[in-house]
Amino acid sequence: MLEKQINEMRENVDIGIESENRKEVVGILNTLLADEYVLYTKTRNYHWNVVGKDFKERHEFFQEQYEKLDEMIDEIAERTRQLGGLSVATLNEFIQIANLKENPGEYPSDIKMISNLLKDHESTIKFLRKSAKDCDEEYNDSGTNDFLIGLMEIHEKMAWMLRTHLD
Template structure:
């Protein structure tokens, strides 16, 4: 049954497409943080191992929240690795096990990429698709990512 929430079916489809891409980005970032948690080495091992765990636990919640927003709007959430890799705007680095500083830098780049994309998506969702609920949802998520990006920059300074 399609939702009857004051947003046209065509607009809902546009919002769901944006959210599906975001879902893929969040899942790829989750996977990267998990990978770095497993593979970090060096003098800051303990701190970074815990920090990366905090990141992937937060990202796991974000993945679930985005998927549930898609379902709320009547869409189906993508959920396979193939779909995530086809839809993501982030870059993976298979077979690479960088040093801790590069791990932090890679994560910062990905968080900032998501933030920039969210900033554009918020405008599109609110102005083009007239979905203020999703715009609010994306704004809150962007603010969370901005805080994490600040922490990553602090680690790198």
């Protein structure tokens, strides 16, 4: 059922990308959307639950990060709609298709929080890099290729910021 919803497309979108290719790209975007939502939720969780001597700095840092992720989530859902697809939009759907996983019941130290987020950003960067290439070379969608590269660059900066907290 979820697969059918993800692949449901409006056939009257005539932007020079074949319907089957748009379906594949929509699948990529929905997986990315789910991953971003898991990462957003983790970051928000850490914002709420961070403790320690660097509380204020970490609390504000996590807020900056989840606010950026929130913007990206909206842009990904809108790109999906631009291609004629439907955006997954429930927690259940996100968990079903996300590559990233939650860690329920875990309340790690602030350094472990940062390390966990860094790992997720790096995983997302790898997914974006492969997906951008696929969009360009396999699906003839240079627009989504460019869009994904822009998101990858944002994640690379966010990962760098996280990494600086670990040095």
